[in-house]
Amino acid sequence: MGGAVGGPAGPRDPGGLALRLRREQEVLARMRGTEDRIADAITAFAGTMQFVYIHAAWFTVWIVCNEGAFGQKAVWDPFPFGLLTMIVSLEAIFLSTFVMVSQNRQAARENVRADLDFETNVRSEVWSIHMGRALGVDPTEVERKVQEVLAENRARMTGSGHSSQ
Numbered sequence: 001m002g003g004a005v006g007g008p009a010g011p012r013d014p015g016g017l018a019l020r021l022r023r024e025q026e027v028l029a030r031m032r033g034t035e036d037r038i039a040d041a042i043t044a045f046a047g048t049m050q051f052v053y054i055h056a057a058w059f060t061v062w063i064v065c066n067e068g069a070f071g072q073k074a075v076w077d078p079f080p081f082g083l084l085t086m087i088v089s090l091e092a093i094f095l096s097t098f099v100m101v102s103q104n105r106q107a108a109r110e111n112v113r114a115d116l117d118f119e120t121n122v123r124s125e126v127w128s129i130h131m132g133r134a135l136g137v138d139p140t141e142v143e144r145k146v147q148e149v150l151a152e153n154r155a156r157m158t159g160s161g162h163s164s165q
Contacts, residue, residue, distance in 0.1 A: 027112050032105070039101040046095050059084070 045051055062084050064070075066077045077083040129139055 024113065024116050027116075028109055031108060031112070036101070036105055039098045040105065042095070042098045043102040046098070 062077070063081065066075050066079070066081060066084075068075055132139055132142060
């Protein structure tokens with residue numbers, strides 16, 4: 001045999017995990033443009049307490065100034081604060097859009113990971129079948145046992161029935 005230790009995946013990665021992870025990172029990096037990075041950064045900041053504190057301070061200063069605490073000459077948006085309402089509404093529209101863009105990107109990342117997981121599972125199954133045959137293991141008997149265990153687990157998850165052993 002060629003030896004798993006010296007195989008194409010490298011001496012310290014006989015299973016090829018580093019190769020799969022590197023491939024996943026390459027695919028995800030190709031999918032991510034400048035706009036996506038900006039949307040992710042804005043969404044990440046908008047989800048912090050610092051964002052909340054900045055807005056609380058901003059609203060407090062705005063309202064205090066426009067209630068005349070510093071004199072009527074300092075009032076630029078009198079009650080009911082129409083300008084503040086418009087600015088906050090626009091901010092909400094943009095923030096919700098950035099969140100949706102980030103969620104769409106996350107869904108795309110999950111799809112890539114799911115595809116690579118499926119590929120890995122198929123690869124593992126093919127290898128297992130070939131190794132089992134080389135060792136004289138009956139794949140039909142193994143599959144029957146797998147189906148039995150899966151049925152038991154499904155029954156446990158749905159709460160219906162007991163194990164069949």
